[in-house]
Amino acid sequence: MKRLLHILILVAFSVSAFADEVSLRVSAPSTVEVGGKFRVQFTVNTQNVSHFSAPDFKGFEVIYGPATSSQSSFQMINGRTSQSSSIIYTYVLLAGNSGTFTIGSASVQVDGKTVKSKPVQVRVLSGGAGGSSNGGSSNGGGNYGGGQSSSAPSASSSNISAKDLFMTATASRTSVHEQEAILLTYKIYTLVDLTQLDGKLPTLDGFQIQEIPLPRTKEFSIEQYNGRNYRTVTWSQYLLFPQKSGKLTIPSITYEGVVITRNRNLDPIEAFFNGQSGYSEVKRKITTPTLTINVSPLPNKPEGFSGAVGRFSVSSSISTKEVDANEAVTLKISVQGSGNMKLISTPEVQFPKDFETYDAKVNDNFQLTRTGLSGSKDFEYLFVPRHPGTYEIPASEFIYFDTESRSYKTIKTEAYTLKVNKGKGGAGQSVSNYSGQQQDVQQLNQDIRFIKKGDVDLHQPGDTFFGTWKCWAAYILPLLLFIIAMVLGRKQMKANANVAHLRGKKANKVALKRMKTAKKLLDAHDTGKFYDEVLRALWGYVGDKFNMSQESLNKENIEQSLTSRQVPDEQIQQFMKVLNDCEFARYAPGDVNENMENVYNSAISAISKMEDNL
Numbered sequence: 001m002k003r004l005l006h007i008l009i010l011v012a013f014s015v016s017a018f019a020d021e022v023s024l025r026v027s028a029p030s031t032v033e034v035g036g037k038f039r040v041q042f043t044v045n046t047q048n049v050s051h052f053s054a055p056d057f058k059g060f061e062v063i064y065g066p067a068t069s070s071q072s073s074f075q076m077i078n079g080r081t082s083q084s085s086s087i088i089y090t091y092v093l094l095a096g097n098s099g100t101f102t103i104g105s106a107s108v109q110v111d112g113k114t115v116k117s118k119p120v121q122v123r124v125l126s127g128g129a130g131g132s133s134n135g136g137s138s139n140g141g142g143n144y145g146g147g148q149s150s151s152a153p154s155a156s157s158s159n160i161s162a163k164d165l166f167m168t169a170t171a172s173r174t175s176v177h178e179q180e181a182i183l184l185t186y187k188i189y190t191l192v193d194l195t196q197l198d199g200k201l202p203t204l205d206g207f208q209i210q211e212i213p214l215p216r217t218k219e220f221s222i223e224q225y226n227g228r229n230y231r232t233v234t235w236s237q238y239l240l241f242p243q244k245s246g247k248l249t250i251p252s253i254t255y256e257g258v259v260i261t262r263n264r265n266l267d268p269i270e271a272f273f274n275g276q277s278g279y280s281e282v283k284r285k286i287t288t289p290t291l292t293i294n295v296s297p298l299p300n301k302p303e304g305f306s307g308a309v310g311r312f313s314v315s316s317s318i319s320t321k322e323v324d325a326n327e328a329v330t331l332k333i334s335v336q337g338s339g340n341m342k343l344i345s346t347p348e349v350q351f352p353k354d355f356e357t358y359d360a361k362v363n364d365n366f367q368l369t370r371t372g373l374s375g376s377k378d379f380e381y382l383f384v385p386r387h388p389g390t391y392e393i394p395a396s397e398f399i400y401f402d403t404e405s406r407s408y409k410t411i412k413t414e415a416y417t418l419k420v421n422k423g424k425g426g427a428g429q430s431v432s433n434y435s436g437q438q439q440d441v442q443q444l445n446q447d448i449r450f451i452k453k454g455d456v457d458l459h460q461p462g463d464t465f466f467g468t469w470k471c472w473a474a475y476i477l478p479l480l481l482f483i484i485a486m487v488l489g490r491k492q493m494k495a496n497a498n499v500a501h502l503r504g505k506k507a508n509k510v511a512l513k514r515m516k517t518a519k520k521l522l523d524a525h526d527t528g529k530f531y532d533e534v535l536r537a538l539w540g541y542v543g544d545k546f547n548m549s550q551e552s553l554n555k556e557n558i559e560q561s562l563t564s565r566q567v568p569d570e571q572i573q574q575f576m577k578v579l580n581d582c583e584f585a586r587y588a589p590g591d592v593n594e595n596m597e598n599v600y601n602s603a604i605s606a607i608s609k610m611e612d613n614l
Contacts, residue, residue: 021111022046022519024117028103029121031222032095033229034535035569037063042089042106042117047072049087051109055117057093058103059124065091065525069605098126126222160259160284163228166189166253167235169288172370176295177485179309179340180403181372183212183241184250186288189223189230192259199255201238206248206295208241209342210245210368239368241340245297255286298401302408306347310339310372316396316413325423331381333396333413339403341366344597346379347398347413352391392417507544508611511537515604522596530596534582534603538575540606555579567613571606578606 028040042052046072054066072085089106107118165188172183188197198282201209214237223232242248246247259282270469298309312335319330333347363383366375385391395415402409465471514537521530543553546561555576562572581602 022107022115024106024115026103026106026117026120028120028122028322029221030121031125033222033437034095034098036095037092038095040091040093040103043086044108044110044115045084046110047085047087048110049108051087053107054091055104055106057091057103059097059099060093061096062077063092063094065089095124098124100124125222125229126448160192160282165189165257165259165284165286166196167286167288168249169542170293171250171291171293174292175294175296176242177309177401177403178243178298179241179343180244181310181339181450182242182293183370184238186235186237186253188235189232191223191230194257194259197235197255198259199253201236201253202251204240204250206242206244207410208243210239212237214369237370239370240373242293243293245295248295250291250293253288255288257284257286258282259284261303291518301409302399303364304348304397305399305408306345308335308339308341308344310335310337310400310403312339312398312400312411314398314411314413315529318416321416322419322421323385324421325385327423328382328384329418331383332394333379333381334376335398336376338369338372340371341375341377343589344377347396349396350394351383354387356386385418388420388422390417390419390537508607509546511541511607514540515607518600522600527596531582531585531599535600536580537607538579538603541610565614567610571609572612575606575610578602
């Protein structure tokens with residue numbers, strides 16, 4: 001019976017582990033275009049698969065698949081080993097008709113058990129002028145590539161119109177009250193092969209700005225806009241809090257993009273034998289539209305208004321309801337909700353007059369969301385009751401402006417009754433306080449002390465402190481300390497004023513440290529992080545050496561700075577070539593390891609020669 005029980009327990013654990021670990025995931029684009037090809041992949045996180053059943057691809061034509069591939073990995077970290085494996089089933093489908101279609105569940109057999117994937121919906125848009133059937137991706141830093149199978153037209157520098165490449169700026173609300181959150185979204189639409197985009201939101205007068213973090217990898221999708229299918233991606237989002245009323249303007253932003261174009265006048269055969277490329281990079285400026293926000297002032301603010309605008313609730317708690325005199329008690333008030341939580345003022349608590357109180361401690365537990373700052377803001381009040389008795393701590397009011405009802409609302413905390421017992425100490429006498437209650441007064445000192453016995457120091461008449469060495473020391477020592485503090489302060493001021501020199505002096509050391517990190521990434525064949533680290537070393541070296549801010553770092557400013565310092569043109573061109581080669585190598589196909597090695601050696605040589613010259 002014991003053995004049977006053990007077997008049943010092991011079987012139960014095995015079934016539970018199976019249910020928790022084995023899964024079948026599906027990945028497919030959410031939107032494609034009529035006539036476009038796209039990829040659907042089913043991934044099971046084990047290789048112990050006995051049978052795979054494909055779903056019904058109704059509405060699509062299967063032009064390839066299933067192609068089966070497997071992956072496995074083994075890791076050992078701090079003596080602990082971990083192993084993972086998976087099998088991927090890949091299909092390539094062709095979208096024939098417009099509409100919304102459902103790809104059903106696929107299933108696999110694992111150890112006699114059936115595991116199914118979730119159905120997914122794919123929207124097929126009718127054919128438009130341009131577009132892409134596959135979403136692209138972007139790595140951070142403002143660069144991103146096109147899809148795997150693009151049907152976008154091959155643009156030339158002369159025929160890229162404002163309808164082929166543009167950005168939209170939309171605000172979640174255009175009529176708000178002061179301090180009410182606005183979601184500002186910048187979205188890019190493209191029919192051409194856009195590979196790079198640079199630009200940022202300027203300082204806005206009258207707004208408090210919070211940028212919403214977006215993934216560094218930009219995932220493109222297909223969207224129909226004015227009858228055309230575009231590759232589109234949300235580029236940036238900001239949360240704005242208007243600080244004053246009236247018509248506030250969000251100015252247009254000019255982004256600079258880089259587009260890969262094909263030279264139609266160049267014979268491809270001639271270009272091949274002459275070592276020329278049929279493609280070139282064209283810079284295009286993209287200007288976003290201007291937005292106007294109508295901000296209404298808040299209605300007549302009631303007395304005790306906390307400054308909060310949004311939707312909130314309040315709660316409170318106390319550490320104890322019975323305490324001895326002279327012991328500390330904590331009262332906590334928590335404001336939860338969504339809105340301009342940074343500007344909420346500290347709620348006022350009416351403590352009894354006998355309590356010794358301290359400033360409230362504020363803890364921010366909110367995070368940035370697309371509706372505002374959501375979470376809680378906690379206020380901790382520390383107070384010490386000095387006399388025994390029973391006291392009432394009344395409820396505190398929290399007044400805020402509700403953005404849904406467009407009115408002020410008042411919510412209250414809980415009122416508390418605190419019983420204070422007589423504290424430990426010597427006997428005392430009872431006196432009446434302002435409320436008529438009897439309280440014990442502790443006898444802290446005796447009125448009559450004993451006559452001092454033993455040796456006594458006697459002083460002659462006229463024996464004064466003035467004129468003695470102690471008197472002069474009392475004058476001279478503070479003066480010396482003041483002079484020393486002045487000297488040290490001046491040295492510190494000079495050191496602080498020379499931050500730019502120290503920054504430039506350490507530029508080479510910081511750059512070489514980053515290159516050491518890049519070497520480790522090179523050895524680990526981590527391509528993406530390797531190129532990011534090399535670029536940080538190159539840009540960081542120039543920024544530290546010339547004390548340039550991050551905003552002013554661009555290739556034009558670098559060339560001007562090097563030329564003004566009489567750096568030879570040969571070295572300038574070499575340094576700029578390394579920058580360009582490194583940026584290009586991040587996306588160039590071919591022998592990855594050899595490209596990484598060449599970029600690493602070129603970067604080391606450029607930094608060393610520049611340091612020797614400067």
